[in-house]
Amino acid sequence: MTIEFNHWPLDRAQRYRDEGYWIDKPLTHILQTRSQSQPHALAIVCGERRFSYAELDQLSSNLATRLAASGLGKGDTALVQLPNIAEFYIVLFALLKAGIAPLNALYSHRKLELKSYAKQIVPRLLIASREHEVFRSDSYIADFKEVGTHPEITLLLGESRHEKNLAEWIETSGRRAANFSPTEPGEVALFQLSGGSTGTPKLIPRTHNDYHYNARASAQVCELTAQTRFLCALPAAHNFLLSSPGALGVLYAGGAVIMAPSPEPLTCFALIQRHEVNTVALVPSAVALWLQAAPEHREQLHSLEFLQVGGACFADSLAHQVPGVLGCKLQQVFGMAEGLINYTRLDDSDEQIFTTQGRPISPGDEIKIVDEQGIPVADGQPGMLATRGPYTFCGYYRSPEQNAQAFDNEGYYYSGDLVQLTPTGDLRVVGRVKDQINRGGEKVASEEIENLIVMHPDVTHAGLVAMPDDRLGEKSCAFVVSRNPNLKPPTLRRHLMELGIAEYKLPDRIRLIETMPLTAVGKIDKKHLRQLLAAETTRTWLQTRVLQLVEDCEDLDPEENLIFYGLDSLQVMKLAAELKERGIVVSFEELADSPTLASWWSLVDTRQKAA
Incomplete structure (x- = not known):
């Protein structure tokens, strides 16, 4: 039994194998290789707990054995929701070993999202935490029945009943042996969530072949080694933190993952100092907070060597501050859970690192930048990004209507990003198609204006959205968070005009707010x-x-x-x-x-x- 998904065309699949992108190994090969070559090396640090590669391998096998003995295996799905703790990775590898495809919900997701995911994948297994509000009582059972599904097995952290206690299932392998094995390398390994900031995320089936290559190539581009100590401060389930290069890339390289409950600066600074963390991945909003807090805590950051910033476009003004304030190199990351990943390289020029979002990781990545009619734009001009390649998926799960809109007849996926190609071959993200404001026929890319507003020394966050207008169709409204309570909208407009932007790009309205609403992964909501x-x-x-x-x-x-x-x-x-x-x-x-x-x-x- 296999999970349905949109396969790569046969000719492209064969080419990816011939060129070595797909090696026909399951994702569990990452852990298996390291547990054999360096069994006692540190793999995961979670609070006071430390797990070697051998322990991670053994504990995940314990759970896989118990699941297989319970009748779960290839073709089954699991809905998983765990916070940033070691059990997240133990469960992930256990499910991969047993051939069960997980959908890892973010810990901030609540009843609405979880019911939607359950309805889509109809999981036989549910794994969660009693500390989460949805699972503090057994009322969640009725919620799942409401959408026509009821997981046969539920395992919960913090559960008092033995038969549902996740920790007990992990610690013991069960009384009877059971055979288990991963799904075939060309089949679905796991589901990722689309990164859109509106609506319930669509599901992205990722295969062993494409996701293994995603993590492997990312680790090589980012020059990860066995000495890498990676701080996981954003949600562990997010594609950025899982495979770009994320935990899978770090484990592939033989490094260690240090768990943090959140990107809150002071908590993270203490972990960096204690565990000599040298690499961290953040979204721009978190970096802004770190830059504010760092001057008084520089002694805690002496081990930090690389800061990867992704998830949203990073303002040039903030990018330039990273080396001086945080004392580390900056690497920009532009990727998507659907596939394509771009990085600035560690030896790139300052201009590339500070002002672009890098270039693709693979020679097999095919990219075109087109206008609204699908015609390629001139070099350096903004246009819509379309891509296909050895780790870019071929369709959302059971979403024919969405796929008809997202793909062209050549199999290129349209990400919704507006980008420019620089003379150095790097991509510069200037906005999102859906974030584009049409002001009387003049197009305004929201992220461009947001980045310019954030250049003002009193501004920490900015978000630009469209508002209806009877005369122009749309006008723009900028929501701004300032560290200066006396900052006024005219000051910001003067700031923008002094930067030399076209008048039509000036926000029609500027609204100062105390805090910026963020999505679960730290993007502006x-x-x-x-x-x-x-x-x-x-x-x-x-x-x-x-x-x-x-x-x-x-x-x-x-x-x-x-x-x-x-x-x-x-x-x-x-x-x-x-x-x-x-x-x-x-x-x-x-x-x-x-x-x-x-x-x-x-x-x-x-x-x-x-x-």
Whole structure:
């Protein structure tokens, strides 16, 4: 029994084997090789616990044996949700050994995401932690049944019942032996999650062949060795931290992975000092926090040699600060869970390292940069990135409609990124197609403006989103986090104008906020920003509309009953109809039940978030 997925065309698959990209070995080969060649070398550090390669191999085999004895094996799937702890890797290798394909949910995912994943893969096995809010009680069982699935076996960290205690399954191999083996190298090894910041992530089937090459080639490009001490501070399940080069790349090279609960600077600085960490991977938002905290803690960072930054475009101004403030080399990473990975090389020029996101890891990577009609753009011009290659997938799991939009007839995957090709052959990411703002026909790439705003010394984070406009179609709104409480929007516009950008690129609105909402993997949560903007826009419209309907009133107390201002039931019915035209379904009865502006704001906020 195998898991269905979109295979590579036969001619390309044969070429990838002939050229040595695919070596027809399972991902478990990474651990097997190291446990034989350096069994006592350090593999994982988790708090006070230390695991050698031999121990990691043995514990994962214990669990694989128990799973196989329970009737699980090739063709089965598992839904896994664990925090940044050693058990994450023990479970991963156990499932790979037993031929069970895991979907590793991020620990920040909650009921909505987990139910969606379960509905898609119908897992026979569920592995999670009792400390997570979804699994603190057994109510999760009903949640899974609600979407038509019920895992036959559930294993939980922190579980009191022996038959469901994950730690016990890991420590003992069971009373009876059971045979187990990985799926074939050309079959699905695991599922990754798409990196989009909106909506439930789509599922990406990754095979042993393509993912092994992904990790192997990344480790070689990044020059990892047995002396590598890698800090895993972002979610371990994320593709960046798992295979780019991530933990799999580090283990392939014979190094050690040091677990951190989060990228919080002071916690990480202490781990770096204690374990002599020399390599770390972060997203730009985390780097900004590290740069703020580092000057007072430089003595803790003496061992740090390389900082890899990926997950989002990294502002030039922040990139230039890394060597001086953190005392280490910078390596930019631009990749996607769907495949293509780019790195700046360790011997690249400062210009390349600070201003580009590098170039592909493989000679087998094929790239084209095209306009909206699919025509290749001139060198140096921005365009949509399309790619195919030995580790870039050929289709989302059971998503024919999505695949029809994401791939062309030559098998190129369109990532949604807007990039430029530099004279040195590197890619520079200038935005996302869906982040592009069409302001009266003029296109504005959000990330370009965000990077320019962050160059202001008082700014730590910036996110630019579109807002509807009757005249231009779209305008732009910049959400900005500043370390200076006195910073004003005119100052930022002056800053942008002094940088020499076109006037149409200036944000139409600048909104200063205390903290920037982030996704589970540390990217700016554009969906949340759009919700904030939509809520504010609707609140302003609603207040203006009510003032138009009532007489002899220039201002409203949001807590006062609007009947006292002269608003009648016919006018409330009209407001309900107008809200529906704006895409917000609120009944006349709901408005009439609590006729105050404050309660109406709350009601429409809730409806907009649900939509």
